[in-house]
Amino acid sequence: MKQIPLYEQIYEEIRAKIEERGYQVGDRLPSEKELSEQYHVSRITSKKAVELLAEEGLVTRIPGKGTFVIEHQETPKALEVPAGNIAEKKPLSDHTPVIGVVLDGFGADFGCQMLGSIEMECRNQGFGMMLICSYGRKDGEAAGIERLRELGVSGIIIMCVHDENYSESILEMVVQHFPVVTIDRQLKGVPISFVGTDNEAASRDLARYLLDRGYRKTCFVKPHAAETSTLKERIRGFKKAYNEYGLFADESLWITDIRATLPAYHQYRGEQQLAEDEEKIIEFIQEHPEIDSYFAVEYSLARIVYTCLRKLGLQEKCPVVCFDGSDNIVHESMFTHVKQNEKEIGSLSVRILADEIRGDDEVKTVLVPYHIREMTKGAME
Incomplete structure (x- = not known):
């Protein structure tokens, strides 16, 4: 009787845990080093097991962050579904597609001009716009994304909250190829278009x-x-x-x-x-x-x-x-x-998102020029 290779045994065990909800969507798997220690195998063996999981579309590997669960076998998510089909589930209008915008907050010092530019460019591109603020809360960000997608927006522009870890909602949008552009704060190592400053x-x-x-x-x-x-x-x-x-x-x-x-x-x-x-x-x-x-x-x-x-x-x-x-x-x-240049950041983010909605899957990083503005005495009085 042919013996099953060790890497396949590890693969099958992890796969079973994913199917049984032992690992939820967005959960980080143990690293290759941790798996090799857990199963008493070489790093090469644990790496092959993870590669099999990735090939099957169960996990995604994000450089510098780890390997994350993205799908459960018996309830496949929208990884294989065109982004347009997701947006059509519950459209806000029969005629006007809508873009969602999630900001952690905005004010006169930063955000107001950018938000105005986003709204203006949405009009120019034939989109409506819906704004949700997370107020710096990760759960607020996740709830905002979920709400916008339930309402059937065609894509989302997001300013991520201050957090080193990526939310499950953002990770899901990436693996489902849902149109999304980040502004101001870039998610390093994740294939999401970004517009901001160097x-x-x-x-x-x-x-x-x-x-x-x-x-x-x-x-x-x-x-x-x-x-x-x-x-x-x-x-x-x-x-x-x-x-x-x-x-x-x-x-x-x-x-x-x-x-x-x-x-x-x-x-x-x-x-x-x-x-x-x-x-x-x-x-x-x-x-x-x-x-x-x-x-x-x-x-x-x-x-x-x-x-x-x-x-x-x-x-x-x-x-x-x-x-x-x-x-x-x-x-x-x-x-x-x-x-x-808030106005440029805002308008470019809409244009890039519009391209993604129309089928352009190229991930873009756009750094918008800035300048140093010196203080003026009159403003201090």
Whole structure:
């Protein structure tokens, strides 16, 4: 009697667990190393077992993230169904296809212009638009995606929440070839089109703006959140600028635990959270008198830091720079900042999504030009 190879035995066992719901859609399988240790086999053997699962369409392998379950045998999902058929399940209109937009939040400093541009381009392309905000909550994001798909949208534009892990809803859209474009925050290693800014280059240029003017003890300010690709790129760019100057970016001078600007905290804790963060920042500033400048990854963070500096009478001594800004009608800027081209990001995301809806399955990454806009004195008054 012919003996079944070990890799097939492992494959069959995992396959059975998937069919019996031992592994749910979106669950991460053990790594090849973990499987080899679990079954006392070589890495080559465990790799062959995983490859068989992938070939059968039961799992998908995402570089740097792992292997994820994407389908159950007895209830196949829409992996083999054209995206158009999904959208036609429950159409909102007999005539006008609708695009769904999921944002974690938006404001005058970043998001409003982009959202307006998305709506305008939807009109130009003959689409309606439906907006849902996740308010920075992963469950809100998943619920929003599910709701939009239940309503029969033809595709989705999404600004992902701050989280290192990908939601099951996004993973399902990828493996089902449902039209989706991400904006502002890119999902590295996942085949989804993206439109946004080269955050590493922009961060490097903004850091060099301070370094070129003699500032060497810069406090890097970021929210208390999982490091998305966008945040990681801004950190890399900041450090790269210091390296180019032959300097070391001292992370002991960084503020990394501000919560007030995160949509979930802002929505539910508001003024209380802001007061706690301001107290924390003021204490940090007083403990680190060597800091000569501040680099905030968001405009709202810059405003909080500036308020704290002003309370201490240090607003003229320590410049604050940031990403984005709430410029007034005559383009006066409170802080020197990276000005992202929101209108271009918005319109391009719709055009790319429209191409996907019409059958173009090419994954695109579009980096939209930015520029450094210097502060104007009038805006500070």
